[in-house]
Amino acid sequence: MSKLKGNMLIAQSGGPTVVINQSLVGAIIEARKHKEIKSIYGALHGVKGILEEDFIDLKKESTSNLKKVAFTPCAALGSVRKKPDEEECEKIFKIMQKYDVRYFFYIGGNDSAETAHILNENAKKVGYEFRCFHIPKTIDNDLRESDHTPGYGSAAKFVAMAIMGDNLDNRSLPGIKIDVIMGRHAGFLVAATSLAKIYEDDGPHLIYFPEKPFIMDKFLSDVDKIYKKYGRCLITVSEGISDEKGQPIAAKFTQEIDAHGNVQLSGTGALGDLLASIVKKELKPGRVRADTFGYLQRSFPAIYSDVDAKEAYEVGEFAVKMAVSGDIDGSVSIKRKNSKKYSVYYEVVPLSKVAKETRSMPSKFINRGGNFVTGAFIEYAKPLIGKLPEIGKLKKVKVSKK
């Protein structure tokens, strides 16, 4: 079998992660090993850079610098939130031909898989020989066909650590604390806050997912119960929690306020502030506070999961290997081996299977009350984030009163 010869183009898309550059560097370093690949181009800011022919020469980057870049958060090539339409896809395809791009790698979520899929279909239609791969990344962990996605483990570690700290804060100064976690449609990230729990009375005490209807009265009674038991309550909620009709809680409340002619609560802190104000009004406890973790979850440097970093590198490397040696197209999926010790393998899955639709948390990961994870989730997530910091706690031997 004679292998396809030509140039390679790689780009990054969508929300950043802490390990997205691992995949980029894994792909570049692997590509350099194959003589079939002549130039290695990087497009700046995803499809935007392709449309503008804004390319850089990745063969000019030193290996030692690439290794630093691998451990640096966020898209080193720049990213974009853009799904090209049909016309743009045709334009992109023409640019690929002009630059003799025979190998294309797009690092991103399901939208990037779809873009790759359309480009690949275009190539097939006109008989242009072209190898096209989607390299997965998303902190939401919502790509189909994979056990988990690169980027998730590190974001999960960050939120678990943040909640470890916030639990200690809440223990120091007891009250009700609500933390809003990323993940508009999938609850995997908010679920990972459960990994912060070491002692029985540690928070998070309650977790709310976008997959389960959020009923305000049930929420208030849940919080009240915990607050009465521990004198404090630490709650994590997904930014995407919605009511029985699937209407996001934040938006719903905004509309209710709007009906009274008032200001829109649509900012990033809005959901947390809203829940805090309702808890304050209904339960009348002491301190109630809310924090929204925001972009720190996907960009904070130096906090990453070793497993996640390694796998992110390997999916990039694997994609190039498969494209060159395997002569196939697709998306890389991570499969977990059915063994006692955590281990994975990579598989090529059709682009169409990863494109468009995403996945949610399986119901086996959410408890019956819809307000915490199950043991099955802990087992699933623990190996993905690796070691968490050790938390010291005083024995607290009481002195008898005089």
Added chain:
Amino acid sequence: MSKLKGNMLIAQSGGPTVVINQSLVGAIIEARKHKEIKSIYGALHGVKGILEEDFIDLKKESTSNLKKVAFTPCAALGSVRKKPDEEECEKIFKIMQKYDVRYFFYIGGNDSAETAHILNENAKKVGYEFRCFHIPKTIDNDLRESDHTPGYGSAAKFVAMAIMGDNLDNRSLPGIKIDVIMGRHAGFLVAATSLAKIYEDDGPHLIYFPEKPFIMDKFLSDVDKIYKKYGRCLITVSEGISDEKGQPIAAKFTQEIDAHGNVQLSGTGALGDLLASIVKKELKPGRVRADTFGYLQRSFPAIYSDVDAKEAYEVGEFAVKMAVSGDIDGSVSIKRKNSKKYSVYYEVVPLSKVAKETRSMPSKFINRGGNFVTGAFIEYAKPLIGKLPEIGKLKKVKVSKK
């Protein structure tokens, strides 16, 4: 000189820091060396625990466990936001006498120094032999008499790292980003975000302090200028930014909205959301987002400054040494030596000098435009936070267009 014999009581107060337990453990381990100190009691939740005689026996804690506790964020004894009134101070003093407490250490901010001061005055009045120390802590860095305070270096490191990540995020997906940083009256913490800057075009591009009047039109023109130059703008603002009359921006806007009969914007995310909505409306750029870092700044585990951790331990240790051997009362202050290489020494300062009033950022640390720090601040702050993560950046050699 015969040394004062009796029991020791130690407690923690105010908002947590990541190194507040270093001071606790430093004091306990030092206290164990002195035979004058019989029992070592810890009061749970500061003065609240003293009033309720809720004490634990700190001699029952193993050294290995204490060392773990030292590296654990937030008050291991529990904290409290309570400044006892005169009557309560008398009650506390009576409890001290009942438990034969001859050494009292209160770890906290200026309010804790004041409490210690009042208790000490009470003791003097009735001729009760009593050694009383305030051990400083605050992420705000606003205690008088000190070059800097334990807790600041670690919080400064956290916000600098957060902004390093957010700058990369903002570079990946360009737009206008506003981050709200703790520090209601002192701008030291928001100033520390400047340490995130490595390359000329790195954010934060603009920093706003509570010490300088925040003029909305000036702010908008500052942002517009940067946005036009770089196609993006990363701004950090102190939560306490106020107008020329000293009225907090968030509160001011709330009142303006209230006058129109609308909902109150008083939550934690309010200031960021408010600024983002004004920028969006006035400058009409692409993406505008805001994040409020919240409690993560004072509680996130494993991210601490080595210098800060060491000094926090040493101020606890020094307070006990001085109380026992020096036979004096006071607050521990950190003084910086006038030498090329960073080094400090500790001094006992009168409690009254640290109590009540706090300090702000000296004007030499703020630039003329009131929208960034000076080189003098960078020089001041750099040794306090220690090493930051290495950030890799592609060389980006452009490919010529075909």
